[in-house]
Amino acid sequence: MADKTFDWHEEAGKQWDERASFWSQNSRNMWDTGSRKAIIPFLERYLPAGASVLDVGCGDGYGSYKLKQAGYEVTGTDLSEEMIEKAKHMAGEGITFLREDIIHLSFGDESFDAVMGINVLEWTEHPLNALQELDRVLKSEGSVCIGLLGPTAGPRNNSFSRLYGNKVICNTMMPWELKRLVxxxxxWTTISGKGVYKKGVTEKTTAGLTEELQQALSFMWLFLFQKE
Structure with a gap:
């Protein structure tokens, strides 16, 4: 029987409130030189400057700031109140930040030209519900850039304790599962994909491998989807 006292999204908000300071100390490096440095250039290949972008699960807002620098009109949302407060102070003017739950967004239908969600679906109890909500607020022919943790992003200590029967707020959906779900x-149509790998995995390592095997080696897999 399900534990009705455990609210996944409420607990997720609380836990990310607690992690906000630690996350904010590291996010700049991740976006500038680390695992997230390829995301904005990847998105820019498909999305013209001036487009409206919803950065869902924006965290401390540094990714939203990078989107703004690239010439986009940006709205950032996050479940964590602490993250949103940090985002408002860090990114400065020109970006709207709102505390929102990805499965219950306050925006009207077809509000955005594009959506960016990096390491967000891993923190939703029902990824399908989240995707349906993103589809609702996305314009026809809109673009969706999703970054999903791959198999080598671990061990996933955030979800491991579920094997002991504990309640957790992190799922372990794999890139190939997300593609099939979408x-x-x-x-949505899959337009492109790109792997982000740990040190030691090179282009030579992945050359000639099928997409599924490339994903199996990934730390994170970037998808570019398009709504019909």
């Missing part, structure tokens, strides 16, 4: 249930 194509079969949401109806």
């Amino acid at each position: 194509e079969e249930e949401i109806g």
Whole structure:
């Protein structure tokens, strides 16, 4: 029987409030030189400057700031109140930041040209519900850039304790599962994908491998989807 006292999203908000300071100390390096440095250039290949972008699960807002620098009109949302407060102070003017739950967004239908969600679906209890909500607020022919943790992003200590019967707020959806979910249930078209790897995995390592095997080696897999 399900534990009705455990609210996944409420608990997620609390835990990310507690992690906000630690995350904020590291996010700049991740976006500038680390695991997230390829994300904005990847998105820019498909999305013209001036487009409206919803940065869902924006954290401390540094990724939103990078989007603004690239010439986009940006709205950032996060479940954590502490993250949103840090985002407002860090990114400065020109970006709207709101505390929002990805499965219950306050925006009207077809509000944005594009959505960016990096390491967000891993923190939702029902990824399909989150994807359906993103589809609702996305304009027709809009773009969606999603970064999902790959198999080598671990060990995933945030979700491991579920094996002991504990309640956790992190799922372990794999890139190939997300692609199938998106194509079969949401109806988006997969336009492109790109792997982000740990040191030791090079282009030579992945050359000639199928996409599924490339994803199996990834720390994070970037997807670019398009709504019909």
